[in-house]
Amino acid sequence: MGKYLQQVNSPGDIRALTVAQLEQLAGEIREEIIVTVARNGGHLAPNLGVVELTLALHKIFQTPRNKIIWDVGHQSYVHKLITGRRERFDTLRCHGGLSGFPRPDESEHDAFGTGHSSTSISAALGIALARDMKGEEYSVVAVIGDGAMTGGMAFEALNHAGHLQKDIIVVLNDNEMSIAPNVGAMAGYLNRIRTDPKYSRGKDEIEQILRRIPSIGSKVLKVAERLKDSFKYLVVPGMIFEELGFTYLGPIDGHNISAMLNTFEQAKSLGGPVLVHVITQKGHGYAPAVEKADKFHGIGPFDISSGDCLKKSDISTYTEIFGRTLVQLAEQDPCIVAITAAMCSGTGLTEFAGKFPRRFFDVGIAEQHAVTLAAGLAISGLKPVVAIYSTFLQRAYDQILHDVCLQNLPVVFAIDRAGIVGDDGPTHHGLFDYSFLRNIPNMTIMAPADENELQHMLNTALQVNGPCALRYPRGTGLGVALDRQYRDIPVGKAEVLSEGKDITLLAVGNMVPVARRAAAMLKEQGVLATVINARFVKPLDAACIAEHAKRTGRLITIEENVLAGGFGSAVLELLESRGLHDIQVKCLGIADTFVEHGSQALLREKYGLTAQGLVEAAREMVKTRAAKGRKLVGLGGGS
Numbered sequence: 001m002g003k004y005l006q007q008v009n010s011p012g013d014i015r016a017l018t019v020a021q022l023e024q025l026a027g028e029i030r031e032e033i034i035v036t037v038a039r040n041g042g043h044l045a046p047n048l049g050v051v052e053l054t055l056a057l058h059k060i061f062q063t064p065r066n067k068i069i070w071d072v073g074h075q076s077y078v079h080k081l082i083t084g085r086r087e088r089f090d091t092l093r094c095h096g097g098l099s100g101f102p103r104p105d106e107s108e109h110d111a112f113g114t115g116h117s118s119t120s121i122s123a124a125l126g127i128a129l130a131r132d133m134k135g136e137e138y139s140v141v142a143v144i145g146d147g148a149m150t151g152g153m154a155f156e157a158l159n160h161a162g163h164l165q166k167d168i169i170v171v172l173n174d175n176e177m178s179i180a181p182n183v184g185a186m187a188g189y190l191n192r193i194r195t196d197p198k199y200s201r202g203k204d205e206i207e208q209i210l211r212r213i214p215s216i217g218s219k220v221l222k223v224a225e226r227l228k229d230s231f232k233y234l235v236v237p238g239m240i241f242e243e244l245g246f247t248y249l250g251p252i253d254g255h256n257i258s259a260m261l262n263t264f265e266q267a268k269s270l271g272g273p274v275l276v277h278v279i280t281q282k283g284h285g286y287a288p289a290v291e292k293a294d295k296f297h298g299i300g301p302f303d304i305s306s307g308d309c310l311k312k313s314d315i316s317t318y319t320e321i322f323g324r325t326l327v328q329l330a331e332q333d334p335c336i337v338a339i340t341a342a343m344c345s346g347t348g349l350t351e352f353a354g355k356f357p358r359r360f361f362d363v364g365i366a367e368q369h370a371v372t373l374a375a376g377l378a379i380s381g382l383k384p385v386v387a388i389y390s391t392f393l394q395r396a397y398d399q400i401l402h403d404v405c406l407q408n409l410p411v412v413f414a415i416d417r418a419g420i421v422g423d424d425g426p427t428h429h430g431l432f433d434y435s436f437l438r439n440i441p442n443m444t445i446m447a448p449a450d451e452n453e454l455q456h457m458l459n460t461a462l463q464v465n466g467p468c469a470l471r472y473p474r475g476t477g478l479g480v481a482l483d484r485q486y487r488d489i490p491v492g493k494a495e496v497l498s499e500g501k502d503i504t505l506l507a508v509g510n511m512v513p514v515a516r517r518a519a520a521m522l523k524e525q526g527v528l529a530t531v532i533n534a535r536f537v538k539p540l541d542a543a544c545i546a547e548h549a550k551r552t553g554r555l556i557t558i559e560e561n562v563l564a565g566g567f568g569s570a571v572l573e574l575l576e577s578r579g580l581h582d583i584q585v586k587c588l589g590i591a592d593t594f595v596e597h598g599s600q601a602l603l604r605e606k607y608g609l610t611a612q613g614l615v616e617a618a619r620e621m622v623k624t625r626a627a628k629g630r631k632l633v634g635l636g637g638g639s
């Protein structure tokens, strides 16, 4: 570890360093982050881009007294390293170790928990309002990227902050990138500010003129300020932030510590809302991350010298199969269009975007807009597919309900990263979608048992004449053979995979192979299980489920979702509605808890979502032959 970094135990140690020393420290921090992310995986490029910015912020704004809120929070590694977590930094994103996102329960320097985008300005404004109501004094700083600035919440908060005129500072970290190059009119606007030589030259000139004006009284200063403002209005079209009530400072070089120190001092002393526009380079200081900022946005373990990923599998991911199938279906059907909210490559749409640029829409980080846009396309006769991570779909609940389902529009939700996602942790697990979708009328919900079934389900979903959700997990499929011809899967029909007299294992999605393995293990122990691939969470195959539940008298449901309102819940409702009170039922899933970060395998093990977990639940049930009644089982809290 570098000479300066070793000495930084708290942000106070930063403030003792000169600018030259901070520049050296920046190099040491980059090295530490590269080594750690190369081993543990993580958000490399975003962090390398904010090293100097973070140091400058901490030099001016003493935390935890002052509050720094990191939007998304994927760029908070530098902040973590210098706020007392250096010695645990090697545990980053490991189970039980440091989170990859800010968490107030991890450090008092983390003013607000983040993970989802575009929340920082709202949170900062709330904190500033509370500060003023309580008569306290400190600065509140939201650091938000140009990508996150495309999210509706950011604009809602700017609108409110400009109106209230509270003292808050918004640092706009503009690196021209969301995960991929940033899109939209706002990105174009920022680009004009950055590149318009008229503005940079003009601003310098006017500032020189202003400096020459002797300070002979506040009136002159006010006139000068107004002159400066009018000049800006003249040369910068819109000056959108100033129009919204913010004082705009910038653009400044986000790798120049001295420049930032001056500007942050100025921002601190100004009253009201201030926006500091900082220009950074994503991946700065590590060539592979600069060249492929998209790949290095979030990356698994990699080789530092080449930048190559270490863990490569020959088996395709669910995402890849989805993307490939969609392209093939779209070749046959010109009505199919695809929408992403700033996650083109993450959701597998890159090939689609290349082949059908006029049928592809990247809306920026705007999930709500994505869903209502899809509703508009669907009501006009097209077949929109919204490819989205489960966790981010949470944002668009009302749009799903009010704009899509209420009008029974044929929108397909391709819900990726459903279930346990792993190292990103509780902000990113997709553990709620069965529950928040199942209760909406008109919605069909299906989940494939493997990547081959995913193909058929996507084909089927595009023919359901109404809202349809197709949810699948993060990571590779099972490596099964892929049919070349797509089939229609009968909507609401389950598939009985094997018959056994002792117990029914009713699984959905990626829990189906788990149930199959469990049945094989149980057979060796003399317990014969029926295994059913439910395929649909809504509508359930009521006849099939009821028949097998009655036949075996015992039923275990298993799902990678929270138990409350999920698949097992739906089965319990079904049995209740049919008066099947004598069947022993257990539901396996996630209890009433937020699941922490850690590898998918480790977390599945911990929460009993494995063949072994299912075997234990089944054995206990078979053992207690006489016992009747139902049980919701989930480890880690609740019941």
Ligand SMILES: Cc1ncc(C[n+]2csc(CCOP(=O)(O)OP(=O)(O)O)c2C)c(N)n1
Residues within 6 Å of the ligand: 046, 049, 072, 074, 075, 115, 116, 117, 144, 145, 146, 147, 148, 149, 173, 175, 177, 178, 179, 282, 297, 341, 342, 343, 365, 367, 392, 395
């Ligand atoms: C609501 C929501 N949608 C999508 C994401 C996924 N996501 C994480 S970071 C990111 C890009 C953010 O870009 P920017 O704010 O400019 O930060 P940068 O990585 O460029 O520093 C996206 C789309 C998210 N975290 N939250």
Ligand SMILES: CC(=O)[C@@H](O)[C@H](O)COP(=O)(O)O
Residues within 6 Å of the ligand: 043, 072, 074, 115, 297, 298, 346, 417, 421, 424, 428, 474
């Ligand atoms: C910070 C963020 O929200 C994304 O970068 C997310 O971490 C991507 O997850 P995947 O690695 O599953 O694409």
Ligand SMILES: [Mg+2]
Residues within 6 Å of the ligand: 145, 146, 147, 148, 173, 174, 175, 176, 177, 178
């Ligand atoms: Mg950016």
